Amino acid sequence: MNTRQLRHFLAVMDLGSLSAAAEQVHLSLPALSRSLRALEDVLRVPLFDREGRGLVPTTYAHAYAQRARRMVFDEKEAARELALMRAGELGPLAFGMGASLAHSLLAPMVMQLVTGAPGLRVRTMVQSSDVLFAALMREEIDFFVGDVRMGAHDPDVAVEPLHECGFAWTARAGHPLAGKRALQVADLARFPWVLSGYADEAVLRRLAQLYGLTQPLENHFAVDTTDPATVRAMMVDIDALVPGTDISTVIEVAAGQTVLLDVDPPLELELTLGILRRAGRTVVPAADRAFAIVRRFFADAQAQIASR
Known part of the structure; x- marks a missing residue:
C-alpha cells in the first residue's frame, strides 16, 4: 500500500x-x-x-x-x-479575514510581511468566517482571522482567541440621532439599516430578541453587504444605521467620522475574534510574523477602545 x-x-x-x-x-x-x-x-x-x-x-x-x-x-x-527547512522565509503564504477587519488591517499587514521578506508571495482572501473556514479545511489558506466559534469544537483546528467584541449601533457623525439618549427601535426604524459582514444564526436570533423584531431578520435591513465602501456611502448619503463591532469602527470613531448611538437596550451580542489554523500543521516563518502583526493590531485596537 x-x-x-x-x-x-x-x-x-x-x-x-x-x-x-x-x-x-x-x-x-x-x-x-x-x-x-x-x-x-x-x-x-x-x-x-x-x-x-x-x-x-x-x-x-x-x-x-x-x-x-x-x-x-x-x-x-x-x-x-x-x-x-530548505526555503527559510521564501515561499507562499495564504490567509484570510473578514471585510470589516480587512478595512483596517489587511493593507498594513501585507506591506509589513513583504517588506520583511521580499521573496515571500502573499495571497489573501476577504470573506465571511464561514467561507474562510471552508477554505482552511480545504487547505487553500494557511490561517484566517475571524469568529473563533468556527473551530471551537473541531480537533483539526487550532484556535487563538484575541478579542471579545463589543457591539453598538453606529451612524455617521452629525446624524440626526447622534447624541440622543436611550433611543428605541422605533427611532432606529426611521432610517435604513445595513447588515455588514458575517452574522450567524445565533447572533441574528439574539438581535431579534433584543428589539422584538420579526423573522426573518434580514427583512429589516435595506442592504446586506461585506463591502466597506458601500457601507460608508450609505451611512453618509442616506443616513443608514449599521450594527457593528467595536473593532470594525475603531478607526472611524477615533477619526470622528462615525459615532456610537445610545440605544436601549444596548446591542449585547457575543463574538470573539482570533486566529484559526490547522492543528499540527507547520507554518512558514512568515506566518509567525503575521500572527504577531495580528496580535499587535488587536492589542492596539483594544487600547483605543478602552480610551474612548
Missing part, C-alpha cells in the same frame, strides 16, 4: 464516480480499477461494491476513509516540513 493508492481511493469516495476520479488523478479507468483492487488486496476487505458501471462504498470504505485522509495529510506535512 502507498499513498498514491490512498489518493485514488479518496478521489472515488469524494467524487462518487470512477470516471470523475480517474480524471482527477490522471489515470485511465482500467489503471484506477487496478489500483483500487490492489488496495483491497492489501487491506483484505472489499472497499466498493461493483453495481453495473458504478462503485458503491462499503462499510469498510466509510470506516477507513478518515484514517486514509490522515495518512495522506501526514505525508504531505512531512514533505512540507522539509521544504520549509
Whole structure:
C-alpha cells in the first residue's frame, strides 16, 4: 500500500464516480480499477461494491476513509516540513479575514510581511468566517482571522482567541440621532439599516430578541453587504444605521467620522475574534510574523477602545 493508492481511493469516495476520479488523478479507468483492487488486496476487505458501471462504498470504505485522509495529510506535512527547512522565509503564504477587519488591517499587514521578506508571495482572501473556514479545511489558506466559534469544537483546528467584541449601533457623525439618549427601535426604524459582514444564526436570533423584531431578520435591513465602501456611502448619503463591532469602527470613531448611538437596550451580542489554523500543521516563518502583526493590531485596537 502507498499513498498514491490512498489518493485514488479518496478521489472515488469524494467524487462518487470512477470516471470523475480517474480524471482527477490522471489515470485511465482500467489503471484506477487496478489500483483500487490492489488496495483491497492489501487491506483484505472489499472497499466498493461493483453495481453495473458504478462503485458503491462499503462499510469498510466509510470506516477507513478518515484514517486514509490522515495518512495522506501526514505525508504531505512531512514533505512540507522539509521544504520549509530548505526555503527559510521564501515561499507562499495564504490567509484570510473578514471585510470589516480587512478595512483596517489587511493593507498594513501585507506591506509589513513583504517588506520583511521580499521573496515571500502573499495571497489573501476577504470573506465571511464561514467561507474562510471552508477554505482552511480545504487547505487553500494557511490561517484566517475571524469568529473563533468556527473551530471551537473541531480537533483539526487550532484556535487563538484575541478579542471579545463589543457591539453598538453606529451612524455617521452629525446624524440626526447622534447624541440622543436611550433611543428605541422605533427611532432606529426611521432610517435604513445595513447588515455588514458575517452574522450567524445565533447572533441574528439574539438581535431579534433584543428589539422584538420579526423573522426573518434580514427583512429589516435595506442592504446586506461585506463591502466597506458601500457601507460608508450609505451611512453618509442616506443616513443608514449599521450594527457593528467595536473593532470594525475603531478607526472611524477615533477619526470622528462615525459615532456610537445610545440605544436601549444596548446591542449585547457575543463574538470573539482570533486566529484559526490547522492543528499540527507547520507554518512558514512568515506566518509567525503575521500572527504577531495580528496580535499587535488587536492589542492596539483594544487600547483605543478602552480610551474612548
